[in-house]
Amino acid sequence: MELQKDAGRRDKGIHYKAKRYVVIGDDMFYRTLEGLLLKCLGPVESNRLLHEVHEGTCGTHQSARKMKWLIRWSGYYWPTMLEDCFKYYKGCQACQRFGKI
Structure with missing residues (x-):
C-alpha cells in the first residue's frame, strides 16, 4: 500500500513539471511563472x-x-542551466587565473 502512495506522488510531480512545457511546431518551450515562454535548448546549442x-x-x-x-533574460532555458553555468565558469582559465585579485 505504501508503495502505491509513493508512486502516485511521483506521478503527480512529473505531471506538474510536464505542464510547464509547451511544444509549438518543432520547438519546445518552458513556461515561467509569469507566463513567458523560454525556448528550450539541447546540449550543443546550450554550450x-x-x-x-x-x-x-x-x-x-x-x-x-x-x-x-x-540567458533566461534572452529567452532560453534548459533544466541544468545553473549547473552548466558553474561548470563553464569554473573551466574558464582566464576567470580562474584572475579570480582572487
Missing part, C-alpha cells in the same frame, strides 16, 4: 550560448549566476 554569453563579442566573463540570468 554555444554559454560560450557566447561568457566569452563572446560582448562577453565580460560574468559569474555563473549572472550568466544564468542573462
Whole structure:
C-alpha cells in the first residue's frame, strides 16, 4: 500500500513539471511563472550560448549566476542551466587565473 502512495506522488510531480512545457511546431518551450515562454535548448546549442554569453563579442566573463540570468533574460532555458553555468565558469582559465585579485 505504501508503495502505491509513493508512486502516485511521483506521478503527480512529473505531471506538474510536464505542464510547464509547451511544444509549438518543432520547438519546445518552458513556461515561467509569469507566463513567458523560454525556448528550450539541447546540449550543443546550450554550450554555444554559454560560450557566447561568457566569452563572446560582448562577453565580460560574468559569474555563473549572472550568466544564468542573462540567458533566461534572452529567452532560453534548459533544466541544468545553473549547473552548466558553474561548470563553464569554473573551466574558464582566464576567470580562474584572475579570480582572487
